[in-house]
Amino acid sequence: EPEVTQTPSHQVTQMGQEVILRCVPISNHLYFYWYRQILGQKVEFLVSFYNNEISEKSEIFDDQFSVERPDGSNFTLKIRSTKLEDSAMYFCASTEGRSNTGELFFGEGSRLTVL
Amino acid sequence: AQSVTQLDSQVPVFEEAPVELRCNYSSSVSVYLFWYVQYPNQGLQLLLKYLSGSTLVKGINGFEAEFNKSQTSFHLRKPSVHISxxxxxxxxxxxxxxxxxxxxxxxxxxxxxx
Incomplete structure (x- = not known):
């Protein structure tokens, strides 16, 4: 069964460093998402991406964050200068298209620890 | 904007007992409703969803949920739980x-x- 894959599964970084989290969505999907979950808190929407541009973003997704689909298969989330509060589990998700009924297919997550 | 409240952060239960996990939502527009499950060290997996029609929806692994519009609730139930x-x-x-x-x-x- 097709699945969304994410790398790395766990990354530890120093505050102020740049981090790139990678995702390979399901191949025929057109909409891509990043969510995050800070330990003990809700899963929060960060950004959605369609047709090579951001379609929606939350207030969490500030100038420190960026997304890219560099090669037609990967979907990346970059954090330019990490802060302690960026420590979280980051989930990538994808879905087929505009007619979808809200079901997202999630990856297993990338745990980011900022020291 | 929507919001979702799950009143119980943790529910301990014995094997083969019934369970209900509570969910209430608020929204100014009509919504779709979902339950996702996250097993240890895995991603989020769709358990069931309500889009329209019958208010009782059945999902995988014997779970079901009932949409109650007047109470803005979508509680998840299973009559007999397993360790898994x-x-x-x-x-x-x-x-x-x-x-x-x-x-x-x-x-x-x-x-x-x-």
Missing amino acids: DTAEYFCAVSDLRGYSTLTFGKGTMLLVSP
Whole structure:
């Protein structure tokens, strides 16, 4: 069964460093998402991406964050200068298209620890 | 904007007992409703969803949920749980746009013991 894959599964970084989290969505999907979950808190929407541009973003997704689909298969989330509060589990998700009924297919997550 | 409240952060239950995980939502527009499950060290997996029609929806692994519009609730139930049901359960809503942004609750940890 097709699945969304994410790398790395766990990354530890120093505050102020740049981090790139990678995702390979399901191949025929057109909409891509990043969510995050800070330990003990809700899963929060960060950004959605369609047709090579951001379609929606939350207030969490500030100038420190960026997304890219560099090669037609990967979907990346970059954090330019990490802060302690960026420590979280980051989930990538994808879905087929505009007619979808809200079901997202999630990856297993990338745990980011900022020291 | 929508919001989701899961009142119980943790629900301990014995194997073969029934369980209900509560979810309430608020929204100014009509929504789709979902339950996702996260097993240890795995991603979020769709358990069931309500889009329209019958208010009682059945999902995988013997779970079901009932949509109650007047009470704005979508509680998840299972008549007899197994050890393998131990996981985190997330209630979520999305509005009716074709591309959907999910709003999640904080999650409920279901702990099934022998």
